[in-house]
Amino acid sequence: MRFLSPYSLIWFLPFAAAIIVLYLLKLKRKEQMVSSVMLWQDAVADIQANAPFQKLKKSLLLLLQLIALFALVFGIARPYIRAKGMSENKIVIILDSSASMQSTDISPSRFDNAKSKALEVVNRMGSDDTMLVITAGAKTRVVASFTSDKKSLQSAISALKPVDAPCNMRQAMVLALSLVAGKSASPPRIVLLSDGLFSSLSDLSPGSANLTFIKIGARCDNVAITSLDSRKTLSGDQQVFVSLRNFSDKQRVFNLELYMQDQLIDIREETLRPGEAKQEILENVKDASGRVTAKLDIEDDLIADNSGSVYLAKRGKLSVLMVSKGNLFLQNALNLDPRTQLIRSESIPADFANQKYNLVVFDCIAPPANLPPGGYLLLRTSAAQGPATIGAAVDRPTVIDYARNHPVSAYVDFNEVRIAQANYLQPKPWATTIVEGPGGGLGVAGSNGGRKFVQLSFDILESDFPLHVGFPIFIANCLDWLVPTSATAPGDSIRTSQPMYIASRLPSKRLT
Amino acid sequence: MEQILTTENQTDREDLLTPEFLRKVEQLSIVAKRVFPGQMRGERRSTKRGASVEFADYRNYAVGDDFRRVDWNVYARLEKLFMKLFVEEEDLHVYILLDTSRSMNFGSPRKLLYAKRIAAALSYIALANLDRVGLASLSGSSAMTLSQKRGKQSAFSVFEWLKSVQCSGDTHLADSLRDFSLRTRQPGVVMVISDFFDTDYQKGISALLSRNFEVTLLHVLDQEEVEPSTVGDLLLIDSETAERREITITQTLLKKYKARVAEFCGGIESFATRCGCNYVRVTNQSSFEDLILSYLRQRGMLK
Structure with missing residues (x-):
């Protein structure tokens, strides 16, 4: 117990003293005649010293008054108790x-x-x-x-x-x-x-x-669309994949309705036993773009998961400019991606600044001084805005380490790559080294000011890198990483119920 | 003070003793351990030689002696004349001293009434035994005496006198006992009936002893004085001195008071033992008849 104003308790002392003094003064004695006070006198003599206290003993009224006074003062001192129950610090x-x-x-x-x-x-x-x-x-x-x-x-x-x-x-x-x-x-x-x-x-x-x-919650009567996805078949058609699950302990019969841009395109009757999960595939959605919505025609406790939408996008083309004296390995690797629309050029085109390329590959040819925003793959060359400056040349460097977790070098084994000649790269603060030789970086990746770069300091034709399994993977990684997602429209890997974070370059605080 | 005034004028109108009780005590007599010389012929052995049937001593014949007292059997054997002496039987002086200070006016029955009854019973016993009885009331510093009485016929005048005795004044036992001892010529048995609420009672008793009295102390106390039942905040008023004393009676104080009473009584008793006096303590609650008929006999004061 604590007091909000503990000093108020001091008031008890003067008031109690006053009451006691009043008692000592007011004590009304009953007169009684005795034969002789001689004996009483002697008996009293040795307790005379503390007589006032003797007088106060056993006075019930005084005790009650003191208790009442204490209760008053106690109240004025505002006591409070910290309950142990729900309140902590x-x-x-x-x-x-x-x-x-x-x-x-x-x-x-x-x-x-x-x-x-x-x-x-x-x-x-x-x-x-x-x-x-x-x-x-x-x-x-x-x-x-x-x-x-x-x-x-x-x-x-x-x-x-x-x-x-x-x-x-x-x-x-x-x-x-x-x-x-x-x-x-x-x-x-x-x-x-x-x-x-x-x-x-x-x-x-x-x-x-x-x-x-x-x-919170008492029961679980819910049928949910647990996942909704779409993918492109090799033929170019789209498939929509819906997985359903019955979380309740009753068998539920309901309709699964599929809408394309609010137009009903398919309806299926589903029967799910308690706890059962089921997958449905909507085949052969023509190469159309738009929102596909799956809806469950059912009433349950949770409405939010009774419908889901997936956005089908027409696959945009990636325009890739390859500035090279001729590199068949690179050309084939770039062409592996069906989205790629490869433009080859032996020198930098005159209208380079006006064209919008998703990706530009400079293969042993120096890029122009002013690069517009975009993705750039620099092979044995460097750019002013590039991620690294070229340092000392080195013969037959061995790769001692590479960034296995970086999206560009993931799944690519650089350890086995033999390189005839290379330069060490000094990465800029915003770039990271993805391939490391004994004396510095051999490969650097980084993005700055709307430009994304991957730079290798060796000519791939002067290495056995193109002969490795990892080469096409590396190129595909570069394509994926260097080309902004917005360039290919919403990808097919956005799932329902998963939040999607949109990077905003706009200075405003609020996006609508 | 009002209370004091009312009780002072109160007299004991009822009879002190009943005829049945008087018949019972007729057989008793007061025991005197020593032999006192008397004034008249009575039934007590006296220090004098005289004409009783009890042989006391021989003495040589002197010219003029009564020949009837010569022991002729001795003369036959020894051819010398010896006189036979017999114990003289005389009366005994019994003095009953009654403390009539105001403190005796307390209790229920009042201590004084109780004391009067004891006095009446003892004086009747003495009168019935042809003893000479003197009564005195002790109050203030003097003793009011009743002229000595003898014979049963005087019992009524004694009772009347006792009835008329009232409480008054303080107790100065020492002074009043000394006064009594100086005024009394014949020593005898003295019975002091009092509550002994006096600080120097011992001087008075010493005065009696120095005059060769045989002293018996009858200590009469009120039951309330021995074991008070009142508690609380009191203003005690002394009945004799009107002294006021504020007191808060608690269990602790009561305990102390009782210890004090025991000490007080013990002090009187040990004083009495040292001086060869009899000491009997009674409260007004104990049966008066038992006191006279059995308790005093057991203590060897009556037989």
Whole structure:
């Protein structure tokens, strides 16, 4: 127990003294005649010294008055007790805002329930406590940083809305644990409000934190489109792939409807036993572009996953300019990609600056001074805006290391590559070395100012690189990495329910 | 003070003793451990030689002696004249001293009434035994005496006198006992009936002892004085001195008080033992008849 104004307790002393003095003064004695006070006198004599206290003994009224006074003073001192229950020093609320929280199995929805439970926790906060609110959607978001202001916490929680995204609880939990880490007087508290539909977190240790999991949701009556995808067949047609799953414990019969730009193109009757998953493939969608929507004609607890859309794009062509005196290996490797529209030139074309190429390969020919934004593959040459400057020449360098994780050099084994002659490259700060010789870089990749570069410091014809299995892979990697995704239109690897991040070069803060 | 005034004027109108009780005590007599010289012929052995049936001593014949007292059997054997001496039987002086200070006016029954009954019973016993009885009331520093009485017929005048005795004044036992001892010529048995609420009672008793009295102390206490039942904040008023004393009676104090009472009584008793006096302590709650008929007999003061 603590007091908000402990000094008020001091008032007890003067008042108590006053009451006691009044008692000593007011003590009304009953007169009694005795035969002789002789004996009493002697008996009293040795306790005369503490007589006032003797007088005060056993006075019930005095005791009651003192108790009443103490109660008053105690009240003035404003005592408070820190409840052990729900309030601690640091509280982190993790609110699952994933799509599954939109389920209406408990009214009005799981998410609204979670919100009201979170508000309860806020109400029970102690005055010294600080609270932080995290939402765990596809991305973890801190909606209110550590504060003890209940109003701001309440408004932050009330404003939350669920998103149609999966739950990345691991990220949220790691964030919460890192935020509460460190010394504190009482163990921090993490309150997790979720329906429990996330992958296991058993490998995370809560440390000193008290983890409370409040499960939201009662039942799971849901049939979902778990994935929706499209791919191009070799014939150029598109296939749409839909996988369905029945999460409920009842057999469900429903229609799967497929729309192309809101035009119904197919309808199929599905019967799913409890827990069953099923895949459907919509063949032979002609080479059309547009939105394909799959819808489940069913009523269940979660509506968000009853429909999904995939965007079918016409595959754009990649215009690749290859400036070379002649390199058959390179030419073939570039042509392997069906999207490639290869333009060969022995020298830099006159209208180079006006043409928009997705990718320009300079094979032993120096690029012009001013390169427009785009992708560039520099082979034994360098550019002013390029990722590296050319250093000392070296004969027969051995590759001692290469970046296995870089998208350009992934799956390519440079260790076995024999090179006749090369120059060491000094990468610029924004570039990374992807192939490393004993004295410096042999291959560098990097992007700067809208230009993306991959630079190799050796002539591939003076190496056995083209004869390796890794060469076409390297070229394909270069194509994928150097050519911006927007150039080929939305790719076919964007899935439903997966968030897509769009890089914005615009200076504005808001995109519509 | 009001209370003091009302109780002072109270007299004991009821009879002190019942006729049945008087019949019972007629058989008793007061025991005197020593032999005292008397004034008149009585039933007690006296220090004098005289004409009783009890042989006392021989002495040589002197000219003029009564021939009837010569022991002729001795003369036959020894051819010398010896006189036979017999014990003289005289009366015993019994003095009953009653403390009539205001402190005796307490208790239920009042200590004074209780004391009066004891005095009445003892004086009746003495009168019935042809002893000479003197009564005195001790108050202030003097002793008011009733002229000595003898014979059962005097019992009524004694009772009347006792009834008329009232409480008044402080106790100065020392002074009043000394006063009594100086005024009394004949020594005898003295019975002091008092509550001994006086600090120097010992001087008075010493005065009696120095005049060769045989002293018996009858210590009369109120039950309330021995074990007080009142507790709380009191203003005690001394009945004799009107001294006021604020006191808060608690269990602790009560314990101390009782210890003090025991010490007080023990002090009197040990003083009495040292001086060869009898000491009997009674409270006004103990049965008066038992006291006279059995307790005093057991203590060897009556037989």
